[in-house]
Amino acid sequence: WPDQARLISEINALKKERDAVILAHNYMTPEIFHGVGDYVGDSLGLAKEAARSSAKVIVQAGVHFMAETSKILSPDKTVLIPDLKAGCSLAEAITGADVRLIKQRYPGIPVVTYVNTTADVKAETDICCTSANAVQVVEWAAKEWGVDKVILIPDEFLARNVAAQTTVGIIAWKGRCIVHERFRAADIEEMRQAYPGAEILAHPECPEDVLAAADFAGSTAAMTDYITAKKPRQVVLITECSMAANIKGDVPEVDFIGPCNLCPYMKRITLENIRDCLRDMRFEVTVPEEMIAPAALAVQRMIDLPP
Numbered sequence: 001w002p003d004q005a006r007l008i009s010e011i012n013a014l015k016k017e018r019d020a021v022i023l024a025h026n027y028m029t030p031e032i033f034h035g036v037g038d039y040v041g042d043s044l045g046l047a048k049e050a051a052r053s054s055a056k057v058i059v060q061a062g063v064h065f066m067a068e069t070s071k072i073l074s075p076d077k078t079v080l081i082p083d084l085k086a087g088c089s090l091a092e093a094i095t096g097a098d099v100r101l102i103k104q105r106y107p108g109i110p111v112v113t114y115v116n117t118t119a120d121v122k123a124e125t126d127i128c129c130t131s132a133n134a135v136q137v138v139e140w141a142a143k144e145w146g147v148d149k150v151i152l153i154p155d156e157f158l159a160r161n162v163a164a165q166t167t168v169g170i171i172a173w174k175g176r177c178i179v180h181e182r183f184r185a186a187d188i189e190e191m192r193q194a195y196p197g198a199e200i201l202a203h204p205e206c207p208e209d210v211l212a213a214a215d216f217a218g219s220t221a222a223m224t225d226y227i228t229a230k231k232p233r234q235v236v237l238i239t240e241c242s243m244a245a246n247i248k249g250d251v252p253e254v255d256f257i258g259p260c261n262l263c264p265y266m267k268r269i270t271l272e273n274i275r276d277c278l279r280d281m282r283f284e285v286t287v288p289e290e291m292i293a294p295a296a297l298a299v300q301r302m303i304d305l306p307p
């Protein structure tokens, strides 16, 4: 604890010195989320904040694709990530070259890309989506392009879960989140029997039978909003472990019950490497010049959709 308090005060002093803000994802550990995060939220919320912020430096307390998204939206700012190995299995599942091949195979079909992708994939994309707005984006793209199907990449489960909620046809890819693919419908059944009164919330990156067995599915921010509004007595959060710990402070009356899985990529970010990152101004995340405009268009189209 004394070490954590010291690191938090060092980080807060360095933020002022560097004119920096820390954008912290909902999967950060509580000492980062509550201790040093200037803006906390889901992928969509952090992307919007990156575009709005007037700070010179953005520290992404999250994973690499999020830092790239910040750079795409704010190319004049310095974007730092505390550990370059904070990746994402979904972002690693597809490349820009793969997307070019898919587009050749399905000419005229719009490409909707989950934000959990690299900048070269975003640069090949018509519009991005997050788990919070995927259905809305898919329907918008089908209407705008005047077609009855869209390409939705790279998350296989997000694609299937969106397909279950729309009449638009979905062409998918085989990417998976290593955290959410591990949950099983049988886990949910077990929890239901053990805690019959509990509300079960799951992230849309989970397999579809897991979502079918849950009471609510949504992005990390949508799950947070649901819990803070409804304050169920017991909640099972089918997502990354830190979520429950981060929400608990705002809703002490809610009991959070397992299971949860850790994201090894998110957990690479620590108070210590955030301090080092601000002190040494490392590791800077850059995006090749030619990718910035097409990738920004895809992200901005998503941000500009009505809420």
Ligand code: 13P
Pocket: 026, 041, 042, 043, 044, 116, 130, 131, 132, 177, 203, 205, 218, 219, 220, 221
């Ligand atoms: P959210 O957009 O729901 O925050 O999800 C990001 C993520 O990485 C989930 O695994």
Ligand code: SF4
Pocket: 063, 087, 088, 089, 090, 091, 116, 177, 178, 179, 180, 205, 240, 263, 264, 265, 266
């Ligand atoms: Fe990627 Fe899954 Fe980790 Fe999110 S939780 S960063 S989707 S591996």
